[in-house]
Amino acid sequence: MRPILLLAANFVRSQWTVLTIMLVYVVAMLGFIGLHEQRAEVLFFIRQLSFYAIFLATMLTIPVIQNERKSRRILAVLSKGIHRWQYLAGLLLGALLIVGAFCLAVTLATWWLARQASLPTAGLGAYMLVLFLGCAACAAVSLFSSVFLHPFVALPAAIIILFLPLALELRGVYPSSLLFPVSAITHVASDYTFQPPGTGLWRIGAAAAVQVIVFLALAAVIFAHRDITVTSE
Amino acid sequence: MTSPALEFDNITKQYRSFFHNESVKALDGFSLRVEQGEIFGFLGPNGAGKTTAIHIALGFMFPSSGRGLMLGRPFGHAATRRRVGFLAENVAFYHRPAGRLVRFYGALNGMHGPQLRSCTAELLKELELSEVAGRNASKFSRGMLQRVGLAQALVNDPELLILDELTSALDPLGRITVREILLKARNAGKTVFLSSHLLSEVEQICDRMAIVIKGRVARVGTVSELLEAQNRFVITARGIDELLFEGTRQNGFIKITVPALGQRQAIEKIWLAGGEVIAVNPIRRTLEDLFVELAHKNGGPHTEKRRQ
Numbered sequence: 001m002r003p004i005l006l007l008a009a010n011f012v013r014s015q016w017t018v019l020t021i022m023l024v025y026v027v028a029m030l031g032f033i034g035l036h037e038q039r040a041e042v043l044f045f046i047r048q049l050s051f052y053a054i055f056l057a058t059m060l061t062i063p064v065i066q067n068e069r070k071s072r073r074i075l076a077v078l079s080k081g082i083h084r085w086q087y088l089a090g091l092l093l094g095a096l097l098i099v100g101a102f103c104l105a106v107t108l109a110t111w112w113l114a115r116q117a118s119l120p121t122a123g124l125g126a127y128m129l130v131l132f133l134g135c136a137a138c139a140a141v142s143l144f145s146s147v148f149l150h151p152f153v154a155l156p157a158a159i160i161i162l163f164l165p166l167a168l169e170l171r172g173v174y175p176s177s178l179l180f181p182v183s184a185i186t187h188v189a190s191d192y193t194f195q196p197p198g199t200g201l202w203r204i205g206a207a208a209a210v211q212v213i214v215f216l217a218l219a220a221v222i223f224a225h226r227d228i229t230v231t232s233e
Numbered sequence: 234m235t236s237p238a239l240e241f242d243n244i245t246k247q248y249r250s251f252f253h254n255e256s257v258k259a260l261d262g263f264s265l266r267v268e269q270g271e272i273f274g275f276l277g278p279n280g281a282g283k284t285t286a287i288h289i290a291l292g293f294m295f296p297s298s299g300r301g302l303m304l305g306r307p308f309g310h311a312a313t314r315r316r317v318g319f320l321a322e323n324v325a326f327y328h329r330p331a332g333r334l335v336r337f338y339g340a341l342n343g344m345h346g347p348q349l350r351s352c353t354a355e356l357l358k359e360l361e362l363s364e365v366a367g368r369n370a371s372k373f374s375r376g377m378l379q380r381v382g383l384a385q386a387l388v389n390d391p392e393l394l395i396l397d398e399l400t401s402a403l404d405p406l407g408r409i410t411v412r413e414i415l416l417k418a419r420n421a422g423k424t425v426f427l428s429s430h431l432l433s434e435v436e437q438i439c440d441r442m443a444i445v446i447k448g449r450v451a452r453v454g455t456v457s458e459l460l461e462a463q464n465r466f467v468i469t470a471r472g473i474d475e476l477l478f479e480g481t482r483q484n485g486f487i488k489i490t491v492p493a494l495g496q497r498q499a500i501e502k503i504w505l506a507g508g509e510v511i512a513v514n515p516i517r518r519t520l521e522d523l524f525v526e527l528a529h530k531n532g533g534p535h536t537e538k539r540r541q
Contacts (some may be wrong), residue, residue: 014327072325076385079291080341081315227294227381 007090
């Protein structure tokens, strides 16, 4: 577990500018919307930032392996006595720490705004927790794609795995939200109204948690059998 | 008989292009055995497959065929890597202070607490990095980065040290420091596997070495074995008529080059002519001569691309 924590902390440290920018954005939006405190604006705030959280999780993990390989920093790390799955788990945990910090900041900001606008906050914590699980699933799927694909290909591949139902729905096909929890979470986010969550939301959250484990395991299996360097020779 | 520190057994590594229409054999039936407690030089021109061999040993990539052992375990065994130190060519690190970087890599190898702190401080001092330990490594020169790289490779007190082009960016003082560290490691029973282009460096400190050309070991042996392999001698004599012998005259001495088998005959001829034999020395070619000779003998230094 210790190598995973070390690698996660290292990832957070290397991405602190991204986290800072996102937190500054939350504070700036909070200041701007705090001036009005209208229900519609508070809803806009949380819905918009929910999508940003999903976007952040994906964008943090898609290029990470490629960057590490290109910079050759991966060599010094994987020459140590750690397994490749631990390396992946460290990167994933690091990304989730950043996304978690962002989600926490959004939760606190939304809670404050909702209180100012006299909106109910009972379901906010549960919604943010499920959103975080959705972000974790996004990160796991993105990491899975990036262990064997170039980021330019890994991104569309991850988007297809995560958001296929959104395209199918246009054709009148509605796949189970348990198979595509992130897609279901984006539906919940776009319709969010501060209502207490039903059991459906928890099921989606649980499905997202399972997706994290499955895709991390798949990524680990593929990564364990791949050449991580191609020499310059 | 002790098990070797590193053993490559008939390893082939073939890179294929995306559409599999071009392939490059970086290693082709590569076999090599590095014994424990020696400094082993690993030489070869660019593109000969040195880095590929090292990366296979460390489990960064997998051979197309063949297998190998590192400290008695198959290549890529994670727990074995805890007993190994590695410094890559074109070393790259995270943007963190040098001291923290070394501690980070030590911690990845399972070290912690006061032991890790004291080892780090000791190494930084030995490599003359103590004063800059708090500075971000991203602002370091290549030479300083290589010192940090060596520190992270040594922090776990490895049994086997694999160094890929270690001294390429070091200044002469840095090279002397590194040489001393490597000799100290060897004297402590550690194995050093040193890949380098700096022939003089290898000649000075290595017990044995291998020259790799086109993914195969072209020659392996001790430094003296490889350099004295010409079987020719120079006889230095005086007091003889230079017309009787073909040689070069210098300060009253004549130097005659003879094949090993003709040595006795030539000495007797000098004595019969009333001359005095001053010295008989084997001809030592330089490592550079050997290197160039082997490269030409094998049809040039580089591995070839093949279209299928």
